[in-house]
Amino acid sequence: MAKHHRGRFFIVDHLPIELSSAVFVECVSHQFISPFTLAAVSQRWREIAWTTPGIWTFLPIFVRKRLTPMRVDFIAEWLSRSGSLPLSILCNVFYPIDTNEDLSQMYRLIDIINRHSNHWYSLELSMPSSLLIRFNDTLNVSSTLHQLSLRPTIPDALGSTLSLSRIAPQVVLIRNGIQFDTRGLNFNCVTDLSMDYVPENRLTTILESTPNLRKCRFAIVEPSSPNQGPIIRISHARLESLQIEFLIPTSGEDFFNNVDLPNLQHLAVKRVEFDADALPYFLSRSAYRLKSFECNEEDFDSDDLIRVLKLMPSLELLIISQGDAEGGHLQDFYSALHAHLPPRTRTTHIPRLTAPLLPSLRAFKWSGKGSFPWGVIPSFLVPISARDSHPRPLENIQVSYEREEGQSIPYLSKKDITQLEKFRDKIKLSCTVLYRMDNGLFYEEDLLKLSQNRLVENKNLEEHK
Secondary structure, eight states, X not given: OHHHHHHHSGGGGGSOHXXXXXXXXXXXXXXXXXXXXXXXXXXXXXXXXXXXXXXXXXXXXXXXXXOOHHHHHHHHHHHHTTTTSOEEEEEEXXXXXXXXXXXXXXXXXXXXXXXXXXXXXXXEEEEOHHHHTTOXXXXXXXXXXXXXXXXXXXXXXXXXXXXXXXXXXXXXXXXXXXXXXXXGBOOTTOOEEEEESOBGGGHHHHHHTOTTOXXXXXXXXXXXXXXXXXXXXXXXXXXXXXXEEEEEEEOOHXXXXXXXXXXXXXXXXXXXXXXXXXXXXXXXXXXXXXXXXXXXXXXXXXXXXXXXXXXXXXXXEEEEEOTTOOOOOOHHHHHHTTTTSOGGGOOOSSOOOSSOSSTTOXXXXXXXXXXXXXXXXXXXXXXXXXXXXXXXXXXEEEEEEEEETTXXXXXXXXXXXXXHHHTTTTSEEEEEEEEEOTTSOEEEEEHHHHHHHHHHHHHHHHHTO
């Protein structure tokens, strides 16, 4: 290894120490070379490594086997060489901590990390709850922390309070949030928050504690818990983006009826019952500036969707995911796109709308396992008024079919291809098929090109018969 790096970086031996240090920092940052590997090459390289704090600022700790005193000493030395520079620390515990000796070394490791809390920039922790609650910032006098990520792997300290009130991170990710009392965290500077497994009636309390929040994601929201106390009603003036996904289908009334988001611009919901009144009531107070909306076909029918979209006249991006729904039940929604026109210029049985639906729409995205009704494309392109010919400011439509590896390709018919070609000069049309491979990875293909090539191949076969 030393010979390999020696041959690769021999030029470092002829550079001034300042430039050599800069090269080392680049190697560690972008090529993931350990500082100790560089220090093992030669005496000169060791001297450069020992005196270059910038190569010791990222510390990955993976506890996959018993943590030895020597390894803890090694970690302490690593951190001491970082000087006063901001630290990015990743600590994942996979090994069961079930003996006094294991606990002793883990506590020692955590104490060492705590002593450097003044210099935390990114802290990402994944370990049992009983270990997470030992992290504290009592020695912190000036917070440099930008990102905090907490993932309890074993719920062995339910309801415990975290003692991290002096640090003020901007980005926070908390997994299994129900396990903690987050009142021990300082959320005042948080602008980006992600949490999962939180009771619905706790969400407004969390929003109240994050006055500067701009982007928020609540995943797998659990039903309201009677242990959370009364629901707080709030108005959050700064939140711009909200993603909320419930564990089971629900109206979300404990949340939607008790929060106003007047600056909301991006909203994504999943497992929210559109036929209930809670979501429309929320949108009537919070959709003034809404630019994008993402939803799942499993949660609504056409009437419910139309009812909700009427409350979003400024919407520019609509994203519909089919999920596991069979599809085909949104024909009335597509018809409603031209239901504001006189009867002689439209063909639909739904009542005429007094105003065009989605008059500001610029992009429409659809994804699913079923089929997309290509015949509805003209409905997006009709005039937004019977008095002139100006259509919606639509710029692109993206359709993505989702398939497992080995499933048949959902080729477009010749009729569909011909129809799409008619609109190529008006909007950008994208049609892809996204394959999920057995190893969990994805690859994407252009479905329109695949379909066109198939038509050519079939034509050639017919000519050679």
